Amino acid sequence: MKARNLMVKARNLMVPLTDYLRPESTIKEAVNMLRSAKRDDERVGVKGLPVLDAGGKLVGILSMGDILKAVYPFYMPMMNLGDFTWDGMVESLARQATDRTVDNIMTKNVITIGENDSLMKCVDQMIKNKVHRLPVLDDSNKVVGMLYERDVFFIIVKAMLEEGKDKEK
Amino acid sequence: MNAEPSAVTQVVMGAQFWTATALFLVAYALIVSEKVHKTVVAIFGASVMIVLGIITQEEAFHSKDLGIDWNVIFLLVSMMIIINIMKPTGAFEYIAVKSAKVAKGQPFRIMVILSVVTAVMSAFLDNVTTVLLIAPVTLLICQALELDVIPFLLTEAMASNIGGTATLIGDPPNIMIASKAKLDFVSFLFNLAPVIVVILIVYILTIKIIFGKKLQVKDELRQRVMEMDERATLKDPVLLKKSLLVLAITITGFMFHGVLDLEPATVALFGAGLLLLISGVKDPHHILAEAEWATLFFFMGLFIIIGGVVNVGLVKWMSIQVLNLTHGNLLGTSMIVMWFSAFASAFIDNIPYVATMNPLIIDMARQLWPDASGLALLHHPDLMPMWWSLALGACLGGNGTAIGASANVIVVGLAEKAGKPISFGKFMMYGMPLMVESVTIAMGYVWLRYYVFKF
Numbered sequence: 001m002k003a004r005n006l007m008v009k010a011r012n013l014m015v016p017l018t019d020y021l022r023p024e025s026t027i028k029e030a031v032n033m034l035r036s037a038k039r040d041d042e043r044v045g046v047k048g049l050p051v052l053d054a055g056g057k058l059v060g061i062l063s064m065g066d067i068l069k070a071v072y073p074f075y076m077p078m079m080n081l082g083d084f085t086w087d088g089m090v091e092s093l094a095r096q097a098t099d100r101t102v103d104n105i106m107t108k109n110v111i112t113i114g115e116n117d118s119l120m121k122c123v124d125q126m127i128k129n130k131v132h133r134l135p136v137l138d139d140s141n142k143v144v145g146m147l148y149e150r151d152v153f154f155i156i157v158k159a160m161l162e163e164g165k166d167k168e169k
Numbered sequence: 170m171n172a173e174p175s176a177v178t179q180v181v182m183g184a185q186f187w188t189a190t191a192l193f194l195v196a197y198a199l200i201v202s203e204k205v206h207k208t209v210v211a212i213f214g215a216s217v218m219i220v221l222g223i224i225t226q227e228e229a230f231h232s233k234d235l236g237i238d239w240n241v242i243f244l245l246v247s248m249m250i251i252i253n254i255m256k257p258t259g260a261f262e263y264i265a266v267k268s269a270k271v272a273k274g275q276p277f278r279i280m281v282i283l284s285v286v287t288a289v290m291s292a293f294l295d296n297v298t299t300v301l302l303i304a305p306v307t308l309l310i311c312q313a314l315e316l317d318v319i320p321f322l323l324t325e326a327m328a329s330n331i332g333g334t335a336t337l338i339g340d341p342p343n344i345m346i347a348s349k350a351k352l353d354f355v356s357f358l359f360n361l362a363p364v365i366v367v368i369l370i371v372y373i374l375t376i377k378i379i380f381g382k383k384l385q386v387k388d389e390l391r392q393r394v395m396e397m398d399e400r401a402t403l404k405d406p407v408l409l410k411k412s413l414l415v416l417a418i419t420i421t422g423f424m425f426h427g428v429l430d431l432e433p434a435t436v437a438l439f440g441a442g443l444l445l446l447i448s449g450v451k452d453p454h455h456i457l458a459e460a461e462w463a464t465l466f467f468f469m470g471l472f473i474i475i476g477g478v479v480n481v482g483l484v485k486w487m488s489i490q491v492l493n494l495t496h497g498n499l500l501g502t503s504m505i506v507m508w509f510s511a512f513a514s515a516f517i518d519n520i521p522y523v524a525t526m527n528p529l530i531i532d533m534a535r536q537l538w539p540d541a542s543g544l545a546l547l548h549h550p551d552l553m554p555m556w557w558s559l560a561l562g563a564c565l566g567g568n569g570t571a572i573g574a575s576a577n578v579i580v581v582g583l584a585e586k587a588g589k590p591i592s593f594g595k596f597m598m599y600g601m602p603l604m605v606e607s608v609t610i611a612m613g614y615v616w617l618r619y620y621v622f623k624f
Contacts, residue, residue, distance in 0.1 A: 073308065073309070073312065074586045074587070075304070075305040075308040075309060075583070075586075075587075076305075076309075078301070078305040079261070079262055079302070079305045079306065080257075080259055080262055080402055080404070081262065081305060081306065081309050083262075083397075083398065083401035083402050084262070084266055084306075084309055084397045084399075084401075084402070085309075086313060086393040086396065086397075089312075
């Protein structure tokens with residue numbers, strides 16, 4: 001397999017940017033987008049998308065975790081209140097949150113990676129910053145794609161399994 | 170009733186006097202403006218006082234009259250340690266949820282019970298701590314009942330300021346007054362608690378008129394509250410028992426510290442030490458780190474700054490002016506002290522205010538009774554109403570505005586996070602009349618008890 005010797009850079013592994021969010025979109029629009037985002041030509045949904053302003057500049061990232069935080073009342077972590085919740089609480093708070101805008105709940109401090117960065121640098125960024133996806137930037141700082149933890153995982157799997165095959169031979 | 174000021178010694182207004190006065194005024198202005206964090210102002214101001222030789226380091230660190238009041242610091246830090254150890258037991262969640270269930274989920278009843286609980290807890294704990302323990306559960310209960318949380322947060326903050334006035338340990342001004350005037354826990358309870366009970370009852374009747382009719386909820390929403398199991402939160406019954414035991418020992422210690430000849434700080438330190446020991450805390454670092462060091466250092470810096478202006482005679486000069494103004498009429502002086510304290514505390518932090526007033530009152534007493542000293546001076550029968558007026562004015566005055574007391578600042582912050590901001594004007598619309606109401610009752614009480622019936 002020649003592929004193993006190929007230098008895998010962030011741009012080889014990323015999913016090219018097709019779907020992204022706008023800061024002024026509502027959460028309702030955002031969750032719909034997350035649900036139907038494209039991945040490998042299929043509309044399977046993703047767990048996070050970059051947020052770009054009108055000029056195409058990266059201003060944030062919105063993930064499932066941010067959506068959960070949007071319905072999680074700020075006073076809950078102040079004390080042990082998990083025991084005092086009721087059925088339908090999440091749903092009713094979700095309905096109340098539908099019209100909030102993306103820039104209100106997105107993560108503004110975005111960890112990014114350059115398109116020519118090495119795979120280990122991607123892993124380094126993911127682990128150190130506890131994130132599962134990285135927007136990939138080109139030289140002019142434009143978002144060109146998204147690198148997902150899952151795709152890095154598949155590279156690792158491939159390496160391990162091919163190693164096994166080599167030994168068998 | 171009139172005691173003419175005598176033996177007015179002259180204050181030397183030299184370079185040191187003006188330097189210290191300027192430092193004091195700039196520090197006060199910076200604290201009020203909130204341009205620089207008050208703790209930073211206090212620490213820097215204190216260090217400048219020492220660097221310029223207005224007060225020596227020896228005096229700043231070790232003098233009982235001029236330096237840091239370690240009684241206040243150790244009392245505060247010890248109570249913080251006890252609460253920090255106790256917090257994870259779930260006892261406070263239990264109390265708040267239980268209160269809502271006792272009220273059968275009826276909104277106004279919940280408001281009353283939570284206000285009373287807040288007031289009683291504030292009498293024994295720091296007001297900010299109490300509000301931070303009750304408010305999160307209040308927010309949750311209002312969410313369950315689909316009610317506007319603002320009236321609940323407002324009434325709790327004000328109840329906390331009222332309740333805190335009742336005891337020596339309830340509010341920092343009282344801790345400071347007790348330490349400087351050498352008054353014990355029982356004196357505070359005996360002199361302040363009766364009027365606080367009256368003020369609290371009138372307060373509840375007033376909030377009934379203001380909020381009572383507006384609060385209605387459907388039965389199915391009340392069911393959400395009634396189905397909460399308050400016992401579920403009690404995760405560590407062993408630690409809870411130990412904490413309650415230590416709390417009981419500490420409060421009993423406060424009751425008898427006069428008889429036992431122990432300072433309140435000693436009692437609190439013993440409680441903190443005992444709970445640290447028996448709770449089996451492996452690494453005390455995080456318990457100690459959670460103490461509010463910014464507040465504690467604010468106190469320390471402030472004591473040194475005040476020590477400086479006492480040292481140069483500014484406070485003495487101020488006390489002479491007060492006596493000239495009131496011509497030594499003690500009833501008049503205590504009424505002025507109470508109302509002035511109330512309005513001053515409504516707009517500025519009552520901690521620096523009381524830190525300044527304490528030496529001022531002592532200096533005033535020295536002018537009035539030059540032959541007395543020690544306890545005979547501090548506990549002069551004609552001076553006692555002055556201490557109680559200062560305590561009542563400074564503590565109750567906090568209710569006047571959104572920035573009058575730390576508890577108010579906390580609830581305003583929480584309301585904003587909840588997406589329901591309380592404007593300065595809105596707070597004052599409720600706070601100012603309620604403050605005037607409570608100080609009026611306090612005024613009647615001081616007049617009747619100390620000047621008419623004299624007991």
